[in-house]
Amino acid sequence: MTDITTPASFVPVAYADLVGFVNAAGHPIARLGDNANWLIGRHCPPVVYTCPPEHLTLDAMHVVPIAPSADGLDYEVWLGVLGGGAGASMTWRVAWSSAAAPQPATAGDWTTIGSYTDTLTAAERDWVLADTVTIPATATHLRIEQAGTSGLAAVTTILVRPAQRAAIPRAAPASGAVPWDVGMAFDGGPVTPEHLNRIWRTTGAVLADRVQAVAAWSQSNELPLLVSLTTAQPFIPIARIPAWLEGQGGCKVTLRIGALATAAGCTITVGQAGGASHTFTIPHPVATYTYQSAQITLTHEAPVFYALVGGPDGADVAVLYITADWRPGD
């Protein structure tokens, strides 16, 4: 079967056009169907969006959580990079893992799927589409590995989003979105429940399938900034993050953390200022990064998230990431 061409643009339907005779082949039913196809092919909110500290190194590994589409989509990996000296020659490799607790430097935990190479001058900032990669539905984490041959550099932004598709397959994918097929509508033909149900169902299925990044703080595992706790300062805030979810007050977001601690009793509390929170306890003794997640309900559409690290005197906590993401419908 040949694929269905995705409309280049979304074309809104005027309410006036819904009054009177509604022809299956013409405006507005077919237009609504085309718009549903547009969503399948071109709805591409970021699933990962973070700005790590500008920590200049030769090598580094950034690990971030990901909740990819059930359809095994192609994703664009955009990177902001910063050069730290003349002639910094770098390669950034993209890899995914489906392991429950993949360690940044454990090669067996990762499958490499793409790369980008660049040479940077001192203080040069580039914003580039590093690669377009296929991420399976089973992936739990992505790794951006910086491997330098000379000089210093830093990854300053990581953005991952579904790639635009000029054509979509006719077969119904795992997400439950069913494309509107041009053969469904002909001039003078009937408008059936299938016409309407398909548009209705596809709209919800596409949205629910594409998890959206809401808030993030992350850093590489290479000489990470440590949170050092003392008796005088047993709790230290490490991030406050504004976000905006238009009209979604009362929705649920998933909080995710990756961290390791040098002592027992260390915690990370993540929540909405003035709202709900969740406290993650970091296992110890564990010499590896641990990953956890929990859902909270937001009180309104304009949250400010906070993250607070706590623990006993003398403990150090290395936080790999703190993120919040949202699945529309939750």
Add this chain to the structure above:
Amino acid sequence: MARESRPVRLAWAGTLADADYVQGPTPPARLEYLVALADRVTAALTCHAAPGVAARLNGREMGYPVPPGCKALQPRAIVAWDAAGKTGSGTTTAPAPVTITAASSGATAADVVEVPTSDTASGVLAWPPVGPWALVVGAEVWEPSPTAAMDRLLELTPTLDECALEVVTVDECVGVCLRPIWVGDLLEV
């Protein structure tokens, strides 16, 4: 998403007095349902969270997602202070405004938007940001021909093609998100 489980209603409620209705082999769906369906598809177009990030944002250049139908971005930034009242860049004692530029915003490209932070203290960019903090919100002012560095929205040209990536540069804050401002009527895009 409460509509997800809403039953499909196809009961015929038109009037046969309208000559148009009899042109099709079967009656059209009810207007009420069609409006709900159109609303649902249109709402999906604008279903985009504006993601926020935390970092030492000091001249940070990054691409920011701009959903379809978005005509402007409103800065929302976190500023923090230390006990000594040091500034964000550490070079002056005057309050440091959050500054944001977007590559295609303003009368000329990359006009600076400045969001005032405070008239009592100065920002700090150290990590971790242990001191007091505040959320500062850019003025909801639409100004296509702005004066230099005024507090306003980042103006954009709306499209219905795809989710764009606008290159923005953020300075003097420790967290930021850019709230999308939608066009009043998508039909006008």
